[in-house]
Amino acid sequence: MSNGQDNGTQQRLRSQAWFDNPHNPDMTALYLERYMNFGLSQKELQSGRPIIGIAQTGSDLSPCNRHHLILAERVREGIREAGGIAIEFPVHPIQETGKRPTAGLDRNLAYMGLVEVLYGYPLDGVVLTIGCDKTTPALLMAAATVNIPAIALSVGPMLNGWFRGQRTGSGTIIWHARQLLAAGEIDHEGFVRLVASSAPSAGYCNTMGTATTMNSLAEALGMQLPGSAAIPAPYRDRQEMAWETGRRIVDMVREDLKPSDIMTKDAFINAIRVNSAIGGSTNAPIHLAAIARHLGLELPIEEWQSYGHDIPLLVNLQPAGEYLGEDYYRAGGVPAVVGELIGQGLIREQAMTVKGITIGQTSGHLRTLDPEVIRPFERPLKQRAGFLVLHGNLFTSAIMKTSVISEEFRERYLANPDDPEAFEGRAVVFDGPEDYHARIDDPALDITTHDILVMRGAGPIGYPGAAEVVNMRPPAYLIQQGVHALACIGDGRQSGTSGSPSILNASPEAAAGGNLAILRTGDRLRVDLRQGRVDMLVAEAEIAERRVALQADGGYRYPAHQTPWQELQRGVVGQLETGAVLEPAVAYQRIAQTKGLPRDNH
């Protein structure tokens, strides 16, 4: 049998079961001929070179990841130089701001499609082209399930946005522009101009939204080459990183370095800590739970508080801070953040990375290069900046990003000297965003500065796909009085680019029988951050009665399925607390090792 020619190993590659199988010469011919029809030669395909997939997420439908179409050329050159053969293929597009009803619906669809591709085709390793919010978890989840050598390559953030001398950041500017519009300070044309200024180049959101968060965490998990996550998309360094990534995956195949060797429990704990330090998105717990479960690891939601809450906020990026992606890169990116945490003994240094050395070896000696953008550990932007995990009689769990609690919010809701971390308010309940938009400015609702807005019907089943609709702006008349945020609670998600301290990801959702379904406008709610509780102040007997009535009524109503996928996913999807995965898929672990090869196709 032929070998990897560069290092002379005798390892038999999985792709050789297709292209070089002496026990089945006619099938070998069938497999070979079609991959030769665009110019690959029999000699190459039987040379024992690793066949490396490039899982391409970029397309015109996915502008955030579109630059991967360019980067893939450099990835291919790296693969070829290291002795591999590149095979590029498309991944189901997921674009956060273009896909309706929500890109959240498609993460598991892309996951499932990629599992089939990685398992069912002659691939020895794969480059995961990550970027826009859900592309990163979808690809890491699939790599986890199949468990062939895999390396992620971030497409990189856009350049900084500017408007009249001020940095304008993706998404974050929208929430701001909505307030300016509601206050009558800009018109619709001004709205578009302001928002478009935040997107000046190829790349993903330049704020610390879900994209920068998940790309940073993919690096913190060890799945990207050190320093890869933060390089802006148009920089030449990004091209160089694409080439290095292509080179490295070939050696990873030779070393048989797999996702399960890298994404260990230690790696996830590191990622939780890094998430706090970067001021990461509230979508991170959902996606990390999903990746962990597909690796067979437990990552209970409580660990976000136990490992993450006490970590300070170091990265000064919008929405929690001031700066944007280019600044993050210049300040040292993820390795600088990891290095700051290592300096305090907060990183499990033995966790392995795709580079083949530990995270302690890659980043232990690094520190911030710009203490304004990445603060040194001793001088953080905020102490104890991680998530709180909340429980109570409304839901089993929900999370709250404390790093974005503003002074204004604190003074209004959390200023009672006898009870400084708790507040009570009247619930104003909305069933989905249409209901909210139709009624928020209705004077009859009589919303006051101490009310709590509640969004339900926005979870994985109810929406479907769990939409980012929980952060709700106050009514226009309150904004005009200078009220920028009301407390919000919901069973949906919130955009990572939003600076609202909402209580999110409530599980179980109303549509899955959670008590949010029986909450009524006018009920009193109590939020106690010290106790970690959110409760409706409704007598237990009354709660029981309402539950019986809801059941008799057929349960919480949500919109009908509009596509086959909506129906299929609703039947098997779990809740946000446990990653909103396709529950039956969790039974399939490390299938490249546990399921053998797929059968021949003819």
Ligand code: FES
């Ligand atoms: Fe795609 Fe933000 S919308 S990265």
Ligand code: MG
């Ligand atoms: Mg979003």
